[in-house]
Each structure stands twice: as C-alpha cells, then as structure tokens.
Amino acid sequence: MSDAQPRESGNRFSTLSGVFTPCVLTILGVIMFLRFGFVVGQSGVILTLGIVAASKVITVLTTLSLSAIATNTKFKGGGAYFLISRSLGPEFGGAIGLMFFAAQALSVAMYVIGFTEAATNYLPDGTSPTLVATITNILVFACVAIGAGWTIKIQFLILASVIVSLLSFYIGAWQDFDSQLLSKNLSPGFADGESFWTMFALFFPAVTGIMAGANMSGDLKDPARSIPRGTLAAVAFTAVVYASQAIMLGGSTSRAELVGNTLVMADIAIMPAMIAMGVFAATLSSALGSMMGAPRIIQSVARDRLFRLLQPLGLGSARDGEPRRAILATFLISQAAIFAADLNTIAPLITMAFLATYGLLNLATFYEAITKNPSYRPRFLYSHWTLSLAGAVGCGLVMLLIDWRWAIVAAVMVAALHSYLSRTDLNADWGNLNSGLLFERTRRNLLKLEDELYHPKNWRPFILAFSGTGFSRPHLVVFGSWLTSKTGVLTLGQVIPGDLGDHQTRRDSQEKILHAMIQEQSLSAFPAVVVAKDYVAGVEALVQCQGLGRLRPNTVLLGCPLTVDRMRIFGGLLRNIEGLGRSVVVLRRVDQPDHQWSIPRGTIDVWWRGRANGELMVLLAHLILDHPQWRHHTLRLLRVVDRADGIDEVESHLQGLLKEARILGKTKVVVSSDPASAIQTTSRDAAFVLLGMEPPQAGQEDEFFYRTEALVGNLPRVALVRSAGGMRLES
Template sequence: MHTPPTNSSKTTQHKLGTFAGVFTPSILTILGLILFLRLGYLVGTGGLQQTLLIIFIAYTISILTSISLSAIATNLKVRGGGDYYLISRTLGLEFGGALGLVLFMAQSVSIGFYCIGFGEVVAGLFAMNDGIAQIIALVAIAGLFFLAWQGADWSTRFQYVVMAVICLALISFFMGALLHWDFALLRGNWQSAPQAPSFWVLFAVFFPAVTGFTQGVSMSGDLSDPGSSLPKGTFMAVGISLIVYLTAALFFAGSLPQQLLASDYSAMNRIAWLPVLIIAGVFAATLSSAMASFLGAPRILQSLASDKVFPLLTPFATGVGSSNNPQRGVLLAGAIAIFTIGLGDLNLIASVVAMFFLISYGLLNYATYFEASSASPSFRPRFKWFHKYASLAGAGVCLLAMLAINWESAALAVTLIFAIYQYLQRTAKQSRWADGRRSYHLQQVREHLLQISLELEHPRDWRPQILAFSSSRTRRERLLKFSSWLEAGSGLTTLVHILEKSPLQKKSAENELYEDISASGVQAFPLVINAPSLEIGSSLLLQSFGIGPLKANTILLNYLDSYTQHFFTLQLKSFGKNLHSALRLGYNLVVLDAKEPEWQKLAQQAPDQRRIDIWYISGNSGSLMLLLAHLMTRSDFWLESELRVLSSVHSGDYKATLAVLQQELEDIRIDADAVIVEDFSSATILKYSQDASLIFLPLTLKADQIVDCSGLSVDKLLPVLPLVALVIAAQKIDLDAEPEQGIAGILAKAEDKLNAAQAHAKQTEEEVQTINQAIEDNLLEMRQHGSEEERTKLYNKLGKSRQQLDQAIRRSTKAEAKMESKKRQLEQLHKKYHINESAEQENEDGA
C-alpha cells in the first residue's frame, strides 16, 4: 500500500543519514572491479604518469559534477528520483522524463553486468565453464533481489558488511605493497610500456570506476535531510576514493615490474599481505555495485511514475511500508537484469550504459548552469562554492569524454535521449511542477531588450506588433485569426478589451480573453483595461503600452457591427474620432470588415483559389498594405494564394504605368501580379475585386468619417464586398531601405560633418599660429634695423599681418562655433536615437 510522505517522526525515523544513504552506496560503487582488477593493468601499460593523468581527468568530471549537484540539491527540497528529480525540476519534464527512463534502464542493466562480473570471477577462481558463470550471476541476482525487496534498511546492513570486507582488502593490499616497495620499480613504471594502447582507450577502461558517485542521489527519497546529506556524502565519497586510487596506483608502480602488471589482471593478489582478502574484496565490490543499482533503479522509476510522465508506468508509483519501498520497481529491475544476463555479448550495451551515466552528469552540470544563468531570485543554494561557468565546463568535459571513449555509443545514447525528448514534447500534458525554464526565458527577454535598446532602429527591422481591440466575443476569433495572418510569426499580438464596467469584473474579463485565445488556436497575449470610457482607456493604453524598445506599432480592430442601426451615423463618427486619435499617436491602423457569411465562404475555398487584392497608392499606406499582404502569404492558410496589386492609370498611359508598378514590385522583392485600372471609384473596386478572397483598401479619414478612395463613405461599399482590410500608415514604411539608411545613416552623416568641422577648426587655429609667428618675426626684424625707410616698410608689413590675424581669428571662431554646433547636434541625435520614423527626415536635414 502506498504511503505518502509526511513530516511525522514515525515516518522519518526509518530515513537514512549522510553515511548510510549517500556516502556508503557512492563509495562502494566507485571502489569496484576497476580498482581490484584493472588499475594494475593501467599502471603497467600506460605507466604511472598516464595513469595519474587519467585519474585526474576522470575525477575532474566527478568533482565538477559534485559541485553542481551540491548547488542544485541545496536550492530545493530533493525528493525521490535522484538525477531524474533534479533535472526534471530544472530543465523540465521532457529532459527529465527522457533521462529518467534511460537511467532506470541503464541501472537495471548494470545489475546484470555486475552480477555477470561476479559470476565470471567465481567461475574463474574455481576453473568452471562460462555457463556456470551465468548461473552464479542468477543466484547473485536472487540474493540481491531479496535484500532490495525488503527495503533500504536491509540493503544498508548488507552494505556495511561489504564496506568492511573492502576495507580489509585494501588494508591487506597497502600492507603488502609496503613490504614489496622498490624505488627502482617506481622509476621503471613511470613511462608507458612499448606498444601500449592509446591514452583514450586506457581512459575508457578506467572511467566506469568514477560513475558511481551519484548513487547516493538515487536514494534521495530515503534520506532524512537530502539537502544536507547529498553534498556532504558525495564529496566525502569522491574525496576518499580519489585518495585511494592515487595511493593504489603509486603502490602498484612501486611493487611489481611493468610486464607483470600489464599481463596479470589479478596483480593485486601478488602484492597483498593476505590474498584471500583481495578475492573477498572483488566479490564484495561486484555485489555492492549491483546492490547500489538495485536500490537506485526502482526509485527512479517510482519517481517517474509518480509524476505521471509516462501513463503506462503509473502503477509503479505505489510503494510499500513506511519507507514507501518501490517493490514493483524492484521486480521490473530484477527482470531486466535477468534478461541482460541472457543476452550474451554485451560490449555495445555496456558502452551505451556508460554513455547514459555521462549524459546524466552532463545534464546535471548544465542544469546548474541553466538555473544560475536565469538569475532567478529563487536560486539561493546553501552551497556557495560553485560558479556557473564551472558547471558549464563540467558539461563540456562530459561531452568530450563521451566522444573520446566511443563516439558511436555516444551518438546512439544521444539519439535515444533525443527521441524520447521529442516524444514527450509532443505527447506530454501540462507539467505538474514548475521548472527553471520560465525564469531562464524571462532573463533572456531582459538581456535581449537591453541589447536592443543599445542598437539603432532601422526600417529593415520593422515588424508588426499588433494591438487587437475587441469587445465582441462573436467576432473575436476572426480578429485573432486575421492578426495571426498579419504578423505571420514575425511579430506579437495583444488582444485588448476596454472594460467600462466595475473593476471587480476585470478578472472574469481576463479569463474570457484567455478562453477565446485558447479556442482560436492563435498565440496572443490578453490585456484588460478598466477605464471610465473607451476614449480614456484607449488613449492611456496607446501612450503607455510596451516596455523599452518593444512597443506596439499597429492597431487592428473590427469595423462596426451593423450598417443599418438608426444611430449608425453617430456611432461611425465616434469610431472615426477614435481612429484619428490613434493615428496622431503614431499607430498604423487596420480595420477589418469580416462578415460571417464571407468568412465561411473563405474557409471553404480551395487554397490555390484564394486571391488577395491590394488597391495600391504610392506612399506609406500603400507600402504597409504590400508588406502585410506579403506576410500573410507566409502563413499556411494563404501559402498558395495569389497576390494582385491594382493601381490607377497615370496620364492615360496604361503601359508606362504598368511598367513602373512592375519595376517597383521587383525592387521591393514582392511577388505579385500588377494590374492597371481606370480609377479607384467604388464601381471600379466592385468590378475588379468582387470575386477576391480578401481586399486591402487604403483607409482615409475625412472629418472623423471613414471614406473610400473617391471620398465617399465606405458604409455603402463594404456590404457588397468580400473580406476587407482598411489600412492607413502613421509611420514611415520603407520596403527597399539600404543598410546605410535610417538612424545609423543619419548619425554617420552627422559624425562626418563634425569631423569636417573639427578639421576646419584645426586648420584655422594653425593659420592663426602661423600669422602670430610672422608678426613676432617682423617685430624682431624691426629692432635689428635702424634706418627709417626699413622700419616704415616693416611697419606696413606688420599692419597687414595684423589684419590677416584678425581675419584668421574670426574664421577660427566661426569654425569652433560650427564644430560645437555639430557636436551638440550629434549628441542630441545619440540621445534621441529611438525617435520614430516620422522625425528622421527632419533630423537628417538638421544634421
């Protein structure tokens, strides 16, 4: 029966502490078969120098990951699931679910691997055949299954026995090594042996030794204080095991000759004071590693099932007893281990399993970097000895290690993780917990907005940022859909409702907008403004909407509900007045006339039969219509539609007008058919566009009334046309702007003029200095000549020089004044680089 966790002492009295729950399973997995059967081989083939380097690199991954683990584990209350829990609560359901599933499989398969190793050692010791090794492995699995079935308490008691055996084996080895110690052997074993395997091959042999330091994380659900125990226990296990491996490598090098170390996997037996303890240590190491996996795998599965990531796994969420022991997970892990033993050659699977552990370490490091980079106020880990770039380095080292060990296995493991990630991204429901992704995206928004504010605006950067006004639920879906067509994934839409009722109704109005946006399938943000009137609310909104450089530039709204109401004239006048106010505030206007029958007719049209007609008049409004129509053709709905641009004839010359229009469309890179018509009267519009799917028409305001191109009210034209978008631009829309144009070009010209003014001022200053020097020379010459005639000549020459000096000073003063003026103009432009496009030309002329 499943027992939910509580804070009562009755429940927590069976929880494990740092030593039993983290340190013991971690260090027993690290001090495994590699230490007893492969470390001597590494020293003999690679030499002590390379062995120490291999240990250093492997433990760099362990230490960096331990630092990341400590930071993230002390930032939240760690529950069951270990690596899966930490990663899923940071990087999200998809990464966590993918990693959790493969880690469960990897640890379950590892049980079989370790037991096969145990069986082979026993069979080899007693000279039995291979089939006996598999039977021994099955017996070992049965014994470990019984301990895991009883729960963590029983398994912990077994681990204490194992630890005692391993400690005795190491003591026997170190005592024997001291008796065999020879400095000459140490010097001889420093370099690698002739024809030794490559460094990375030897690294691949050793690296599985350090893949057990996160075993304690898998037991997080059984810990009394995971936030404290996980960092302490993990660092203790990593630190002590590092000392053991370094000391053991040194003692191997100083105890036996290189040839013997390289050829005999059981070299530790030759060195040990009591060899029988080494054999016991090998047995204990294999069984302890298998036991740690038997404890960890079911708890990952239980946490995964509790989160309902994979509905098929939900039954495995049930636990037994006060410790919530995952017996169903133990049963499944045991079955996978038995299946693993029957597979035979498992080399490929073994390397892929190692890759899964490396991926988990890499993701743990990246999750810590991800969380720290989000700069979230909630990221307050108690463990302070970390840095986000150290975590990023840990993720990078894990990736490099995967590629160095076996790039094919690495590719296979990454492909499997990615496939599960994509599956969850498409099928998983809303996450049942908050992760770090939203904080990360908020930080990215902040950084990008600040960066945008430092960069100059340019016409090429223009994209539709739309405020869609709607108070009618019956027509809101059409407005939202049309807005999504206009921005075509390049802009943003905010759905606005001005609420003239009580502020108490604002929340229900917001919920209504959320519902309508969700029902439409369109991406948009809802916004409800409470105001005494529509005029006051819209005026305040239009003047204050946006943040920094990200502001709305286009207003989209439905045309009036009815053409036949008795108060239509008054309603239309108020409508036009509000449009005029928005236009003066610098907003482009798009008014959609979408009648329900015409909308339904559009939906029934074949995609390749749809046509958009643009009634084009040269200018900003015409350019805006062309751009919006082009953006619409990027959406799936209008992808196959035809664009047609209609323009009136000039001076009666149809061919010349057509050629000019075609060249203009070519220059602005918009694919459309050019058509020349006789005029823009209502009759002509009806004649050419009655069968169009959508019509873009220029919007004109005359005395707060909306009129067509011929100056007549649109209330007679719109009812007989299909879907119509009335458009007027308040901003400069340049569809063929060069990179050198815009504010950057204005500043560049201003800087050039300032440089020229500074050069001229410098030139006049040098001219003044030259004339001053000439005057001084004349005065000196006058003192040296005594005749009256010579003095008169020099006096006249001095007078001319002084006149030249006065003129040069005036020129210099004017040049300095002009330079200061240009400098002030440039400073003003830099302060006002965010000015709107309508003021750019004025600034350019002033510069």
Template sequence: MSGSSKNDLTGSTKFGTFGGVFTPCTLTILGVIMFLRFGQVVGQSGIYTAVLIVLAAKTITTLTTLSLSAIASNTRVKGGGAYYLISRSLGVEFGGAIGVLFFAAQAISVAMYIIGFTEALAATFPSMADNAMAISTLVNLITFVCVYIGAGWTIKVQYFILAILAAALGSFYAGAIADFNPEYLQTNLQPSFLEGENTFTMFALFFPAVTGIMAGANMSGDLANPSKSIPRGTLAAVVVTGVVYLSQAFLLGCARPAEELIGNNMVIRDIAVWPMLITAGVFAATLSSALGSMMGAPRILQAFARDEIFTSLKFFGAGSGLSNEPRRATVLTFAIAQVCIVFGDLNAIAPIITMFFMITYGLLNLATFYESVTRNPSYRPTFKYSHWITSLLGMIGCFGVMFLINGVWATMSLLFIGAIYWFIRSKEVEARWGNLQSGVIFERARKALLKLEDEVYHPKNWRPIVMALSGSGWTRPHIPIYGHWLTSGHGILSLAHVVTGDLEEQSVLRDRYEKLLRSFIKREEIDAFPAVACAEYVSDGIESLIQCHGIGGLRPNTVLLGWPRDESKADSFGATVRLIARTKRSILAARFLSHREDDEDSEKSTATSTAEHWTVPRGTIDVWWRGMENGELMLLLAHLLHRNPEWRANSVRVLRVVQNEQAKAEIIKHMQEIAASARIHFDTEVVISDEPVPKVIHATSRNASLVLLGFQTPEEGQEAAMYHSLELLAGDLPRVIMVDSAGGMTLES
C-alpha cells in the same frame, strides 16, 4: 506524483549523511573495477598515465558533484536522484530521456558488479568456473531479495561491508609497501599498451569505477535532509576514494611488473599480506555495489513512473509499505540485470555504462549551468562552491571524453537520448512542475529586448506589431484571425479588450475576459498575447492599452479594430481613430459584411462561425492604390497575407482608376518600378473609366477575397462624412480593410 506527501518516508526510517550518502557512494566507487581491473589499467597505462586517468575521471566527477550539490541544495529533493534534479531543471523532455537512460545504466550496473563477483569467486575457487552463469544468477537473486525486503536492512548490511572493505585495503597497503621494488617503479612509469589498447580505452575501462557519486542522490527520497547530506556525503566519498585510487596506482606499479598487473585480475590479492581479506573485500565490494545499484535503479524508475511521462510505466510508480519501497520496479531491475548476466561480460558492459553515465553527468552539469547563467531568482543554492564555469567545464569534459573514448558509441548514445527527447516532445507531455526552460527563454528575451533597444531603428526592419481590439475573441472572430494571418511568422499580435467601469469593482470581470481571450487563443491556435484593461470609458481603456502595452521595441505600431456597423456609431469610431492617430499608430479597420453583430459585446458567436472565418475566401487580394502615403502599408500587408500558406493561391493585385488612356502606361511603369525595388510580386491593373470611383471598385473587386482601401483620420466634426464616403467606396464588398498608415516602413529597402 513523486512529490506526494503520503509517499514520503517517516522521519524515523530516513537516513543521514554517513549511512545514506557516504557509505553507498564509497562502496559503489571502490568496487569491482578497483579489485579486478585497476591493476590492468596501471599495467598498460603506466603509473604516470594511470594517475592522469584517475585525476581526469575524478575531475569530471568532482565538477559534476559540485553541480549536483548546487541543485540538491537549491530545491527539495525527492525520490529519483539525478532524474528528479534534471527533469525539474531542464524540463520533461530531457528529464524523461535521462529517466530512461539512467535507470538502464543503474540496472546494467547490477549485472556488471555481479559478473565481477562471479569472476573473483571463480579465481579464488577454480572449480566453480564452470558454473559461473548459475552463480551469477544466484547472486542476482540474493541481491534482489535483500533490496526487496527494504532499504533500511540493506543500509545496515552496507556498514558491515564497509568494515570489510577497509580491512581489505589495509591488507593491500601493508603488502604493497613490503613488496616495494624500485625496478618495478622505474619500468612501470611508462605505458605498456597491448595491441588495440590506448589511454582512452583504459579510461573507458576505469571510469565506471568513479560513477558511484550518484548512489547517494539516488537515495534522495530516503534521506532525512537531502540538501545537506548529498553535498557533504558525496564530496567526502569523492575525496576519500580519490586518495585510495591515486595511492593504489603508485603502489601497484611499485609492487609488481606490468606483465603480472595486466595478466592477473587478482593481483591485488596476491600483493596483500592477508589474501583472504582481499577475497572478502572483493566479494563485499562487488556485492555492495550491486546492492547500491539495485537500490538506486528502482527508485529512479518509481519517480519517473509517477511523473506519468509514459503512462505505460505508471504500474511501476507504486510503493509498498510505510517506507514506500519500489518493489515493482525492483522486479524489473532484477530482470534487466539477469538478461545482461546471460548475454554480457565485464569488459563489454563497462564502456556502455560509461556512455550512459557520461550523458547523465553532462546533462546534470548543463542543468546547473543554465540555472546559474539565466540568473533565475529561484536559483538560490545553499552550497556556494559551484559556479557556471565549473558546470560548463564539467559538461564539456563529459561530452568530450565520450567522443575521445569511442566516437561511434558516443554518437549512438546521443542519438538514442535525442530520439527519446523527440518522442516525448512529440507527445506534448505537459510538465506538472516548474523548470528553467522558462528562465532560459526569459533571459534570452531580456537580452534581446535590451539589444533591440540599443539598435538604431530603420524602416526596412519594420514588422507588424498589431493590437487587435477583438472583444473576447468569440464576439468578432474575423479580427483576431486576420490579425494572426497578417503577423504570422513576421510580427506580434495582441488581442485587446476594454472592460468599462472602476477597476476595484470590475477586477473579477477583467480577469474573466483575460481568461476568455487565453481560451480563445489556445483553442484557435493563434500566436497572440491577451491584453485586457479596465477603464471608466472605452476610449480611456484604448488609450491606456496603446500607450502602455508592450515593452521596449515591441510596442504596438498598428491597431486593428472593427468598422462600425451603422451610422450611429460613426462619431465614437471617428474619435477612437483620432485617438489612435495621435499616438502615431497605423489603423486597420475591418469591415466584414458577414459579421455585422447586433451587439458588439455579445458572446453568442458559435464555434461554427469562428471556423467559417478561418476559411480563406477565393479571389485576389486587391490593393486600391492612391499613392505611397497609405499604399506602402497596404501593399506590405497584402504581401504578408499572401505569404501565409493558406493564402498562396490568392494573388495580389494593385489597382488604380484613371480617366484617360494616356496615364495608363506611366502608371504601369511606375508600379513595375515599385515592384522591382520592393521585391514584391503583384499584378498591376489600371482601370480606365469615367464612372464614379465607388462603382468601378465594386465592379472590379466584386470577386476579390479581400480589398484594401486607404483612408485618412477625420477632423473633429467630419466623422459622419468619413463614414458615408467609405461606406460608399466599400459598398457591398464582403471583406474590406480600411488602412490609415502612420508610416515607419518603406518598400524600397
């Protein structure tokens, strides 16, 4: 993992704000585009539009820098820059997609800067133009060697390059002021676009010039104090380079006509008082930008590889030496840059990099936006100048400009990142770090619960919120499995268990049973929540669970429990039923002959027996109708069970026993009316018989997959009588659920 302490740099080799953030950011921003293409941007766009382009680009990068600063000051930033920050906020899928995208963007940027260097060299020494490919390859190799040696040496080289760049800019300003021409100013205020060009194509050409704001963040693993250095150094670089570009836009338009600005890529050199300083500046800026990207890209890949999102990339996670240099990743960066050098050119590469950086910036803003609006208690950035509004505007700006520049490229880029996101999600990679997805879900749930609490409850909105007294899951697997089928896609299921004894003495056992339930839920892939209570008596535990489990409108309205296996437990079962009824919960008692345990608390049930209960039995779902009191709930449960894909072949039958033919027509008509108003399809069967009802039920439903029978809560002292009467009704039917409805639902809705 990227967070391993053994991979951290020693304090003596880490960098501060100026060397580790401001310098690489400034040198990357004031690079090849400024020297070789900004004149074209000003010439075609005109001074006014060029200033707007600079301001728009700087606004987006400033908003993104605010977001970057907030996240960077909220967490311990390790190697990987934007990848690390986004993955730890938006999760492994977005983080993985950004890891691939941002590494590619940085690696391709190396090629862009080297091509720019070669172009400047060829303009200065025309005889070298025929060897451009060889020169670019040589420069790529030199850049690779510098970075391969180590970041410390490269940072020192950048101090020297920064001094050359400052001298070059001074030479340009002196020459531009001396060549000030009011006529050029007047004519260059308005655009002079070439055919096929417009403001957005110029923006696309210019925007890579301001993407260097991540150069410091990419060095996050090499900084002594990332949470302070990244905000200070990046914002300082944004302000300084913003002043440079705005002043250049004005001075270029005042010093040369539009035709020369457009046609001469080295116009800045021609304006300067000391042209050789510009040449040195171009060489220095392009090489420093290439060095910055060559340093940043491998560190992104190294952090990405260490997170093992793609195990095939694990090879690139290794570091070398005390400073943990990502040398394997540096070799791959060199190879990608070389491929782009062979096949690319500056104008073709710039828009691609623009799209990649825009997506990265957009998702960074999205991460900060979500961190803020979800009010995650862990989101406590020391940087106080970021707000969810600035993050939202930054995100909208990034994605909006993408489509304004080139809708096709924007769509392809988003589809590409979407495909990576889907691929990682399909692999079900488990993040080994916290992210804000749980915070987003929590905030949505919180608001939904509060809104649900304010809504006026109506019986038509009834859903099964079932608490299943399931033991540890393995002891009575038919109960959680049928609970899952009854609630799947429609309600909420909790698997509950009561540990008897004092909480202080049984806390370890309570935790053990909760782990067992979680294990059962995960293994059987049941949509459920565990609920374990500790109480001196089982009845007290059940009472606590029923009263306290759940929150707001999501409290259990139905309790599913097992039917007692013999008469000796009838009294305690009846007492439990009365207790549940007093809390106004519906009761479902599952009587399955195939699972009458010798000991209800045993855990000897095997995986094989659990699998057997997942097998849907053949036959109809039979509802024995005796009126609306229990009938509504029984019919609704049969319908919900039938809605499961596994149960679609099991049709629902509503059955009634009468003693004479005259009542049959009236009952059928009544049930047809119920079916129409309830919009539930079922078959009505009226059995005419003067035989005892239990005998009729046994004969009619002997091949049913499940039988639903209604019952009433017994009065005190009537527990045994209730047990005998229901046992008589159920007889040898293999699967019966007894239903005592507490109401709260309606079929006619």
C-alpha cells in the same frame, strides 16, 4: 499507498549511512579489485594518474553541480532524474531518467559479473560462471527486496571488509616496493587496440558511484545537507585510494603480471584471503547499491506519469513505500545483461550513460545559474556557472574521445526520447528553468533592442486587435492572425467599460477567458484586458501602454462602424491613434461565413494611390499571402486613372514597385472617371480589398462615413489602412 504520493514515512538515513558509505562502496568496487591493475599495466603509472585525475575532475564538477541543485530544492526520490527534470523540464528529465535507470541496472550486472570472476577462482573447475552470476543476482535481488534498511545496515560490515583488504594490499605492496620497477612502469605499454581512452572507458565506471547517495534521496533525513557533504567526502577519500594504489601497483609488480592477472592485488597483499574477502564484499555491496538506486529512479519517473507503460512501477509497498515492482524490473534487466555480455563489454556502455547523465546535470545547474532566477538560492556556495559549464563540456568531449559512435548513439537516444515526450501531453505540475531561461533571454534582447538604431528593413507587424468580449469580433482575430502568423506579434485587446474598483474581478476573469480561447484556437497571441470609463478611453489606454520599450504595437486593428452615429465617436479615435504614431487598419466585413477561418476565393486587391498608405497595404497583403492557407491566392496591385494615355506609364510604375519590393503579383490600371464604381466592379470577386484612408477632420465624421460607404459599396471584405510609416517596400 498511491503511486503518485512520495514516501512520507519509512527509512530515514544519515550522511554516513545514506550517502558516504554507499558512494564509497560503489566507487571502490569491481573495477578497483579486478581491472585497475590492467589499467596500470596498459597505461603506466603516469597516465593512470591522469585517468584518475580526469575522472575525478568530472565527478567533482558534477558533485558541485549536484550539491547546488540539491540545496536549492526540496529533494524527493529519483536522484539525478529528479534534479534534471525539475530544472530542464520533464522532456529532458524523462529521457535521462530512462538512460540513468538502464545504466544503474546494467551496473548491477557488471558488479555481479565481477563477483563471479573472482568467485570462480575458488570454485571447482567446470563451474558455470553464468550459473554463479545468476545465483548471486538472485541473492542481491532478495536482499534489496527485503528492504533498504536491512541493506544499509550490512554495508557497514562490507565497508569494514573493504578497508581491511586495502590495508592488507598496502602492507604487502610496501614490502615489495621497488623504485626501479616503478620507473619501468611509469610509461605506457598499450597492447594492440588499446589506448588512453579505452582505458579511461574501462576505468570510469569505477567513479560513477557519486550518485549512489543521491539515488537514495527519498530515504535521507536531510538530503540537502547529506548529499553535498557525503558525496564530496567519498570523492576525496576514493581519489586518495586510487592514486596511491596506482603508485603501489606500479612499484610492486611487473607489467606483464599487471596486465595478465586479474587477481594481482591478492598476490601482492600480505594476506591474500583478505583481498578475496574485499572483492566479494565490494562487488556485492556495489551490486546492492545499484539494485537499491535503480528502482528508485524508475519509480520516480513512473510517479511523474511521463510514460504510460511505466506507471505500474511507481507503486510502492504499503508499509514503507519500497519500490518492489521496480526492483523486480531491475533484476530482470541485470539478468538479461548477465546472459548477454561480459565485464569489458558492459563497462563502456555504462560509461556513456553516466557521462550523458552527468553532462545534463551540469547543464541544468549552468542554466539555473545564468538565468538569475530569484528562486535559485542554493545553500551550497561552492558552485559557479563556469564550473558547471566546464563539467558539461568535459562530459561531452570525453564521450566523443572515448567512442564517438557510442556518443552519437547516446545523444540520439536522448533526443528521441525528448522528442517523444515533447509530443506527449505531459501534465507536469512542477516548475523548471525553461521559463526563467526564456525570461532572461527576453530581458537581454529587449535591452539590446532598446539600444539598437531602428531601420525600416526590420519592420514587423505588432498588431493590437480589439477582439471584444469572448471573441465577439472574430473576423479581427482571424485577420490579425493571418498577418502575424510567422513574423509578427498579435495582442487581442478587450475593453470593459466602467470603474476599475467595480470591475477588477471581471477584468481578471475576462483575461483568463481570453487566454483560454487563445489556447483553444491555437493562436500565437497575447491577451490584454483593460477597464476604462468607455470604449474609446480603453482603446487609447491600451494603445499607449501596451508593450515594453521598442517592442510595442505599431498597428491597431479595429472593426468598422456601420452607422453614422458610431462614426462620429470613431473619427476622434482614429485621429488620436494617428497622433500616437500608430498605423490603423479598419476591417469592414459584412459577410458572415459559416466558419470564420474559411479562406475566401479570389485575389487580394491593393488599390494604390501613393506611398503614404500604399507601402503598408502592399506589405500587409504580402504577409497574408505568406500564410500557408493563402499561398495559392494572387496579389493584384491596381490603380484608377482618369485618362487612357497614362496607362503605360502607370503600369510600368506599378510593376517597378513590385519588382523593387521583391513581391510577386499582377498589376492592372483601370481607366474610369468614377473611382468608386471602378473599385467595386474590378474587385467584386476579390478575397480581400485594401484601400488607403485618412482620418476625418473634427466635424467631418458624417461626410467621411458616407464617402467611405460610397467607395466600398457592397464589397464584403475591405481593409481601410492608414499608415504611420516606419517601413519601405525596397528594404
């Protein structure tokens, strides 16, 4: 069996065996038997009920979110990791997958240490707790390594043991119940260094078992049905147990005994041996549940190939896909924790990891709901985006209130892993809500933009550049990219002459080629391919139809015809584009550099003849100079005058324009009776020259061509600009 294939055969468990029982046994575990009395003694009954209620609110909200996503997708192995990665994307999924795996592996250590605490009371003095914990961890590892089927079967026996031990406690507590003692234990009695939040942090791992069923998702007969029903039933059942247990503990023994005796439940129970049996059963079952869940999480992460070093852990056994390599990894982590820490140290760390996981799971469901993606159709109907948002916010606040330092550490870890995965070339072939979220945000913004009053201050370059087949006019692509690199939108248009019925397949393939070239060149651009009877009709069609609402091209970038025959057709195109209210930039470039992206030396010269075209020319020059590769170039604002006595006035006017526009540049006034000669002489070493133009009248295309050629001469790079307005330099 390959590491990339999910299990298609093997264990298939029902709601009772695969979800309810693992959840209940994980929730009713070591904290309940060995630390809940301490929580009640420190916090008092009332605050303990508050701790239980707050914990259950978070887990209920998370379970609702879990149920919504679980019934909206084909659920495979990986539990919360699978759901988060398929919603928030592989970056968040991978980050939280590692944290969740670590939390589950540490949970194994926590339950084994809890078992050891109870067991040492019945072993000879001097017995090494570390040795007992190690032997126990090895036995748990061996049970899970044999297979999940065998482990699931013995959980029913363990559940029966836990229920019998609870009955023994309740009967004993009922016999010893004293209402006056309960009154004394209602209020808190925190020792130094303890508070509501330290008790919350200690208790919260007890309720994190809601993921025990989801972690077995790859082994369930019907995950979409079993996970909501089994998890909610387990949450409700254990809520009743903890709430009633808090009251019975407070009414049956003193505060000092609650705080100082970890086995206080055994002293209260009518049959103390049953409590010992329950402790052993609950702690071992919780350890088994975590030892089963953690490997399946990391196996799912490994199979998605998010981390190269983890890929060997994705392998499963040939017979039933059991993640035995991942089980071994979980055992090693839990054993390291057994050597390094105790129960009170591990519990808060697990709390942070679980809260981060729950918070992101709630956030994923929230985003799924608000994007209104048609594919989000959960069969579970009792979840709403407000509940998911409340769950996410609640998890974040509780993390900060428990220990803001560890909360920051957890956030930094998620951010670091997310950043690492963002820089990695992930080939994740599943969909996530990022595109849906972007679509919904874009839709809202477009509708809002449609209602906004336009102001010249908000003008941005939305350029439609006709790059030709396979970037046959690369200078247009490069120039358009320089203009729009930071603030604008670039669309690369291509016209296929002919009939649509004959060229539909070619149109689709050319659009894919154009898109691939955009990606290859790392351009921030969009492809647009149209089939039309001829080039002019295609350009006019794209100019009219490209864009959406107010977000449509305001500037058309074209190549300049170099023959008079082509200019006769081109002149009519210029008039039509002007009639459509679009600005036009005609790029005349006769030099052929070795590399189209090479930056020519020299200034950017704008030849001013008035505001009609001048404002757009200055703004385009400023946009080019704002590109990182152009920042060491200089803008020159120039004007030709025929008399020397007007130099000072014109110079002052040009400087005032730049100052008013808040654009850095130099000004120069050239005195000449021959503007063409002055322009060619002054700008012969310029990197780019921007000149204003006016489309030719019908029948005057030949004259326009020769006049333009005479004006431009041998200048290698010239942009002829016709402005449709819509911007002001002083805005």
